Amino acid sequence: MPAIQIDSITKVFHPNITALDNVSLDVEKGEFLVILGPSGSGKTTLLRIIAGLEKPSRGRVVIDGETVVDAEKGIYVPPQKRDIGMVFQNWALYPNMKVFDNIAFPLEIKGERKDVIRKRVREIAEVLGIEDLLDRYPRHLSGGQQQRVALARALAKNPRILLLDEPFSNLDARVRITARTFVKKLQKRLGITTILVTHDQADAFAVGDRIVVLNRGRIQQIGVPQELYDEPANLFTASFIGEPPINLIEVDNLDKKLKDNIYKVSNLSYVKVLGVRPDEAIVSKREMEAVLNLNGIVELVEILGSRSYVHVDIGGQLIVALKAPGEEVSPGEKVVVNVLKAHLFDEEGSRISTLRV
Amino acid sequence: MLRYRSFELRLLAASLIIIVVGVLWIIPMYSLLAGSLKSLAEVQGTPVLSPPARPSLEAVRKVSLELRDPIINTVLIVVPVALVSTLLGSAAAYAIYRRMDRVSDTIMILIAIATYIPYHAILVPLINLIKGLGLYDTLPGIALALLVYYTPMAALLMVIFISAIPRFYIEAAMVDGAGDGRIYRRVVLPLLGPGITSTMIFILIMTWNNFFIPLMLSRGYEKYITLKIFSYVGQSGTLYNEMFAASLIGSLPPLIIFLAMGRYFIKGLQAFGGGVKG
Ligand SMILES: Nc1ncnc2c1ncn2[C@@H]1O[C@H](COP(=O)(O)OP(=O)(O)O)[C@@H](O)[C@H]1O
Ligand SMILES: [Mg+2]
Numbered sequence: 001m002p003a004i005q006i007d008s009i010t011k012v013f014h015p016n017i018t019a020l021d022n023v024s025l026d027v028e029k030g031e032f033l034v035i036l037g038p039s040g041s042g043k044t045t046l047l048r049i050i051a052g053l054e055k056p057s058r059g060r061v062v063i064d065g066e067t068v069v070d071a072e073k074g075i076y077v078p079p080q081k082r083d084i085g086m087v088f089q090n091w092a093l094y095p096n097m098k099v100f101d102n103i104a105f106p107l108e109i110k111g112e113r114k115d116v117i118r119k120r121v122r123e124i125a126e127v128l129g130i131e132d133l134l135d136r137y138p139r140h141l142s143g144g145q146q147q148r149v150a151l152a153r154a155l156a157k158n159p160r161i162l163l164l165d166e167p168f169s170n171l172d173a174r175v176r177i178t179a180r181t182f183v184k185k186l187q188k189r190l191g192i193t194t195i196l197v198t199h200d201q202a203d204a205f206a207v208g209d210r211i212v213v214l215n216r217g218r219i220q221q222i223g224v225p226q227e228l229y230d231e232p233a234n235l236f237t238a239s240f241i242g243e244p245p246i247n248l249i250e251v252d253n254l255d256k257k258l259k260d261n262i263y264k265v266s267n268l269s270y271v272k273v274l275g276v277r278p279d280e281a282i283v284s285k286r287e288m289e290a291v292l293n294l295n296g297i298v299e300l301v302e303i304l305g306s307r308s309y310v311h312v313d314i315g316g317q318l319i320v321a322l323k324a325p326g327e328e329v330s331p332g333e334k335v336v337v338n339v340l341k342a343h344l345f346d347e348e349g350s351r352i353s354t355l356r357v
Numbered sequence: 358m359l360r361y362r363s364f365e366l367r368l369l370a371a372s373l374i375i376i377v378v379g380v381l382w383i384i385p386m387y388s389l390l391a392g393s394l395k396s397l398a399e400v401q402g403t404p405v406l407s408p409p410a411r412p413s414l415e416a417v418r419k420v421s422l423e424l425r426d427p428i429i430n431t432v433l434i435v436v437p438v439a440l441v442s443t444l445l446g447s448a449a450a451y452a453i454y455r456r457m458d459r460v461s462d463t464i465m466i467l468i469a470i471a472t473y474i475p476y477h478a479i480l481v482p483l484i485n486l487i488k489g490l491g492l493y494d495t496l497p498g499i500a501l502a503l504l505v506y507y508t509p510m511a512a513l514l515m516v517i518f519i520s521a522i523p524r525f526y527i528e529a530a531m532v533d534g535a536g537d538g539r540i541y542r543r544v545v546l547p548l549l550g551p552g553i554t555s556t557m558i559f560i561l562i563m564t565w566n567n568f569f570i571p572l573m574l575s576r577g578y579e580k581y582i583t584l585k586i587f588s589y590v591g592q593s594g595t596l597y598n599e600m601f602a603a604s605l606i607g608s609l610p611p612l613i614i615f616l617a618m619g620r621y622f623i624k625g626l627q628a629f630g631g632g633v634k635g
Pocket of ligand 2: 043044045166
């Protein structure tokens with residue numbers, strides 16, 4: 001039995017905003033699931049529906065076999081009774097309470113004895129490395145510290161599920177990287193079923209066992225991180241994931257010879273868009289063994305330390321690809337883009353096939 | 358350059374407005390003070406704005422003795438009324454806030470109506486209620502009537518202050534497992550500090566200045582400061598210097614409260630705009 005079943009959830013906000021459109025998804029016990037999508041894609045809404053802070057227009061959510069909300073049957077369990085820990089995007093630490101009291105608050109509500117509370121707060125503070133902060137007020141903490149306190153508060157009552165809404169987005173770059181590792185390790189250590197939402201693919205790849213890609217309230221793809229990169233289900237996932245972003249080439253805009261070549265190698269006549277990742281194509285002065293060899297002229301060379309990307313004009317379309325190691329190319333030069341792997345998309349934007357050498 | 362000039366102009370305009378308002382406000386205060394320091398003959402024979410020829414504290418001294426009991430009575434009434442109406446109002450405001458999406462509009466309109474109802478409209482039933490409870494001509498009777506009349510106003514003000522509290526604090530508490538009572542006590546109330554103070558000051562001043570309700574609910578003039586001040590009018594010819602002195606002393610407590618607590622009042626008003634700093 002999955003830890004969380006999300007079954008055909010639709011949420012329509014007044015007057016007519018469909019924030020979630022028929023979303024279904026199972027989360028396994030102990031899994032770290034990431035929901036990845038651009039701003040406004042419905043991530044927070046989904047999290048709030050799981051927590052019980054929002055009611056779905058249609059569909060149901062089942063946690064550990066217990067239906068916590070079912071729009072059709074009129075079942076609704078309030079957040080207080082769902083036994084969930086949640087970290088809000090801005091952490092929402094109670095400003096009038098010291099760190100200790102923030103963490104103790106959920107335990108106090110459970111009616112735990114004073115000494116039990118004290119022991120548990122110290123325990124969880126130690127796990128999160130915030131023992132020294134217990135006497136401070138939240139406003140005297142740095143972003144990273146506040147985040148840990150928020151995590152401690154969410155975990156204090158040993159909830160069956162942990163929900164994290166963009167937990168890293170308010171941290172500066174350096175703290176962010178340590179925080180990701182920290183959260184990932186903590187989650188594995190505690191084995192708690194966790195859903196994290198983020199708009200940042202680096203967050204998602206750093207912590208997620210599986211990633212759900214969400215766009216405009218619809219699930220685009222569910223998979224392990226590598227899958228999303230290697231086998232994007234559609235143009236949205238392909239272009240949303242990967243850095244630098246994938247090259248998307250309109251087949252209709254290519255010259256006839258090249259077009260015929262693509263049709264020939266793919267054996268498909270309805271290919272509309274070709275997707276080529278910059279890291280899966282090599283710019284060189286000579287032809288290599290490849291799925292496609294595209295001739296073009298160098299526009300710009302971008303040097304990023306260990307690797308360089310070359311912007312190449314192939315008959316009016318720009319394509320970014322990796323420079324062949326050991327070669328030198330400069331703007332204006334004639335080169336070949338050797339495509340090692342190409343994703344083919346149809347008119348609807350679905351991937352129909354992938355060509356590789 | 359141009360922008361700097363227009364900024365200067367606006368500053369000048371603002372200063373002018375402040376000065377005009379200040380003067381308008383200070384004139385009655387000044388005439389109160391001047392009048393209280395004159396003898397009866399002088400106060401009747403000279404223009405209100407002329408300074409006293411031979412300042413004398415006689416009227417002030419006499420009146421302050423006479424005002425002592427009414428002031429104590431009034432304090433005994435308005436302090437609990439301000440406290441209770443603010444607390445009741447904040448609890449009501451929290452209940453409304455939590456159901457904002459469903460019932461809000463109708464309830465808010467009802468409260469607004471209750472706030473702006475003139476006394477005259479509800480006075481007869483209110484007097485009947487107080488009489489029915491056997492509280493006519495008692496301090497608790499006046500207090501109860503003021504409480505009934507001012508609690509909606511306190512609730513209305515508190516709704517505005519509560520709306521400035523970010524919703525995520527309340528949602529975090531819900532996820533933490535807290536019910537409404539606990540959220541109100543542990544999360545909302547502590548964040549409402551400035552709002553509570555402002556509302557309490559406001560109700561204190563409003564009730565202190567109230568005249569009509571104590572007038573209708575008591576015999577004689579001893580139970581309320583405004584009644585006592587009024588009593589200097591008329592009886593056997595008006596004792597203008599004593600009336601001035603009574604008004605002066607009677608208006609001091611709200612003034613002192615405002616000066617002492619003004620800081621919090623302003624802080625509360627700022628909460629309207631800025632929300633609560635975390
Ligand atoms: N309370 C609300 N009322 C109306 N529209 C809302 C509300 N909450 C969210 N939305 C809308 O629903 C969509 C999804 O929002 P949200 O779940 O916050 O997205 P994300 O967290 O992915 O940025 C957005 O278009 C947003 O404007
Ligand atoms: Mg969001």
